[in-house]
Amino acid sequence: MAHEVEQRSLAQYLEENHLKHTKQRQAILEIFLEASGHITSDEIYTRVRQQHPTIGFTTVYRTMKLLCEAGLASERHFDDGVTRYEIEHERHDHLVCLRCGKIIEFECEMIESTQLEIADRYRFRVLRHRHELYGHCEACRKDSD
Amino acid sequence: MAHEVEQRSLAQYLEENHLKHTKQRQAILEIFLEASGHITSDEIYTRVRQQHPTIGFTTVYRTMKLLCEAGLASERHFDDGVTRYEIEHERHDHLVCLRCGKIIEFECEMIESTQLEIADRYRFRVLRHRHELYGHCEACRKDSD
DNA sequence: ATGAAATTGAATGTGATTTTCAATTTCATT
DNA sequence: AATGAAATTGAAAATCACATTCAATTTCAT
Numbered sequence: 001m002a003h004e005v006e007q008r009s010l011a012q013y014l015e016e017n018h019l020k021h022t023k024q025r026q027a028i029l030e031i032f033l034e035a036s037g038h039i040t041s042d043e044i045y046t047r048v049r050q051q052h053p054t055i056g057f058t059t060v061y062r063t064m065k066l067l068c069e070a071g072l073a074s075e076r077h078f079d080d081g082v083t084r085y086e087i088e089h090e091r092h093d094h095l096v097c098l099r100c101g102k103i104i105e106f107e108c109e110m111i112e113s114t115q116l117e118i119a120d121r122y123r124f125r126v127l128r129h130r131h132e133l134y135g136h137c138e139a140c141r142k143d144s145d
Numbered sequence: 146m147a148h149e150v151e152q153r154s155l156a157q158y159l160e161e162n163h164l165k166h167t168k169q170r171q172a173i174l175e176i177f178l179e180a181s182g183h184i185t186s187d188e189i190y191t192r193v194r195q196q197h198p199t200i201g202f203t204t205v206y207r208t209m210k211l212l213c214e215a216g217l218a219s220e221r222h223f224d225d226g227v228t229r230y231e232i233e234h235e236r237h238d239h240l241v242c243l244r245c246g247k248i249i250e251f252e253c254e255m256i257e258s259t260q261l262e263i264a265d266r267y268r269f270r271v272l273r274h275r276h277e278l279y280g281h282c283e284a285c286r287k288d289s290d
Numbered sequence: 291a292t293g294a295a296a297t298t299g300a301a302t303g304t305g306a307t308t309t310t311c312a313a314t315t316t317c318a319t320t
Numbered sequence: 321a322a323t324g325a326a327a328t329t330g331a332a333a334a335t336c337a338c339a340t341t342c343a344a345t346t347t348c349a350t
Binding site for chain 3: 018019020022024025054055056057058059062081
């Protein structure tokens, strides 16, 4: 089994919360980590089924919630209205291609700090943010414009 | 009737697209403009009913889509999962209070230009963006932290 | 090995949004 | 003003993603 670090991290979360370590949870985490981010629970379900045909959609759905609580995944809602899960890591933002659906991550210190300035101006305490640029990626631009 | 400019703008869009100018559409636009932004179709429906008890939800829903296409409104999906409509105007961003739900708009030239730089770096053509800071507003902070 | 507690998965519920369709309304043309 | 083709309306039903229920199964501390 790969992803020892993450599996251990899940195990620890389960223990701490008196939850149980099942093969389903282990398998779903594995599949989720193999796919590189921004995947829907439906897509995870399909992939999980290939290796574990008995695992139900509900379990995938609930396990993804669990992984979020455990800090291993996080939910994202882009403008197409379906929930996507990404591997949890430091604050970053997204470029989303409206043609092919590709999602590129980027990070920008400048924007981060400007955000804090703005929040300050409105006496607002920022807990999290979303920052998404929608448009056409390089490949899709070549195809037509 | 108020909002002559917007009503005229709707009329023009309808004409150009061989669509029909109905009292329902006129009334819904009116109500939508009276309410100051970030309103759900359900809220619009409730308000519309007070003046026009025969207008159905479906019509409100469809008219809001129409207003978006006509460039008079635009859809926003904040993290609570319901579609909200706001009056279409130049690019701006949002502070969303996670406690009371208040939505504050802000604009920041600095962030706008940095966005373009980033898009450039990835050879990405930006068509629109969303930028939302989630946290606690001044009033809600006073209540507890 | 035991059994209380957690988990599973099928089925069902939910809530927002979207489509269907027959009846009605609009509006360019007579 | 009357006509009729095309668009619109609104009630009801369908859809979609997400969430809950519950009986059967599995986990794991003892």
